[in-house]
Amino acid sequence: MKFDLHTHHERCGHATGEIEDYIQSAINKGLHVIGISDHSPYFGEDADHPYPGLTMAKSEFSNYVREVRRLKEIYQDKIEVLLGVESDFFPDAVKAYKQVYDNYPMDYIIGSVHFVHGINIFDKRRWDGLGEKQILDVKEEYYRLIAESAKSGMFQVLGHIDALKGYFPSISDVPTNAVDQTLKVIAESGVAIEVNTSGKNKDCGGWYPSDDILERAKFYNIPITLGSDSHVPERMGDDFDEVGTFLKSLGYREWYFFRNKKPVAVSL
Template sequence: MLIDYHTHHARCGHAVGDLESYVTQAVKLGYNEIGLSDHMPLLHVNPAEYYPEMAMPIEELPRYIEECLYLRDKYKNDIEVRVGLEGDYIEGYEKEIEEIISAYPFDYVIGSVHFLKEWDITDHRQVHHWEGKDVLEVYELYYDAVQKAAKSGLYDFLGHIDAIKRFTYKPKQEEQEAWYALERETLEVIAECGIPIELNASGLSKPCAEMFPSERMLKQAYQLGIPVTVGSDAHDPLKVGENVDRARNILKEIGYTELATFKERKRFMVSL
């Protein structure tokens, strides 16, 4: 079962290619399902005053959905197109997020933490925010947000749950025990909530040079019975499925035998 549940396209401003080019690339690769999951419009900052090219404008959201539905029908004999959204978890904006999610016929919504207040910890233009920070304290804030995303009930699975490591800022060696305890606590919360996570292969091409999450966290997730899906986080049609085979192999080595797939906000487990 070949799937890629995490892709972006030109509407978000920091990806290239139209939606159809992602679908046709997945067809070319022989995929069974392709998930279209562009970034939810920004809610907690003014897009006109914030960093440019972060997410699709709110006025583009209906057009995005219409195009996804059109492509789902157009390619129904070639591939299953899933209509998704990567919905940032922003504490205090749960109502606004829910309004967007409930307004459209999504197959799934990814719950991702990019923001700590107005700081996008995954944006290379904002790494200066690490200066003078206690790294472990930032990790505590981040994993607190991931736990709240899991508990919110808004999402179908959680995206790149340790994206905080992207630019290789990590707690000190003497803080490793506290750091690993944070990861474990977060995974336990996720397990209690019964929500899957994704193995996001894009981390291999980032400064951290490691998938999201790490094999350390994946092994714990398996022990806790947390379901997993996979995604490339492609921002270019040519990146569809990139390193997803490696992700699948890692999951098999750990012991996973199934992947989570989604349709109409319902989860279906399929053989890996």
């Protein structure tokens, strides 16, 4: 059974194509399950759409849910369509996000840390002029936030847990115990992490997380899922077979998708 839980579309402002385009691409690529998980609005902000080009507007969220549920019915005989969302994690806004999500029949929520010290992790300029101690501080704060997101109880999946390296690959070589400490917290929380195959589109190349982090994740028995993080329909299910083969080599025997916030095991 093939699945992909991490997909975007035009509502977020930096992806192309409509939801139905991604569903049709998934069908054409032989997927059995597709999760729709566009970027959530900033529910902790007063404005309806404070950051166009990053997420959908708050006023669009109900329309988003309605469209996914409509398409779920239309395509039920061809593919299972799941309702998800990729949610930014802001510790001070957890309550605001929960209040919204609790009103909708979400199959799963991906929790992603995109901001550290108020700066987007994919902003290449954030590293300009930083010394070794400052770089270490950014890395440790990033993993502290991921650990906190795991403990929040909001998420079934944590997104791209080493995406900090996207445009700064050498951050992976900065030594710190924070990565292992965070993996322990994730394991204790029971939340899954994704193998996100979009890293190859960034300077770092490859997948998120790195092979060594995935090996450590297996040591801690952290559940795994797959997300292409597609921002174009053509990337649906990207590297599914390759990821599965690698996970088997680490000793994994199953991975998961989520229905009604409950894990569904799929044999590797």
